Amino acid sequence: MAAKKNRRSAGFDFQCTFAAHIEANQRAQEWAVKCLNYREAGKPVRAKYAEQKARRWMQKAMMLEAKTDAKSHGKSV
Numbered sequence: 001m002a003a004k005k006n007r008r009s010a011g012f013d014f015q016c017t018f019a020a021h022i023e024a025n026q027r028a029q030e031w032a033v034k035c036l037n038y039r040e041a042g043k044p045v046r047a048k049y050a051e052q053k054a055r056r057w058m059q060k061a062m063m064l065e066a067k068t069d070a071k072s073h074g075k076s077v
Helices: 014-040 044-072
Strands: none
């Protein structure tokens, strides 16, 4: 009798991508809050850096959202 194969498929992992999307959104929000705090404290250089980091994380979140959204509707990416 053949042994069962319990390996996961090498295909798209929706849950992993969705978790990464949530984490990217959280990181973007954290950096946006830091940016606002630095601006209120009068530290424009640090505020600009925090804004760049927030934008980078939002861009990552949007890319991950596009992946999960296309897969959930049955479209190929």
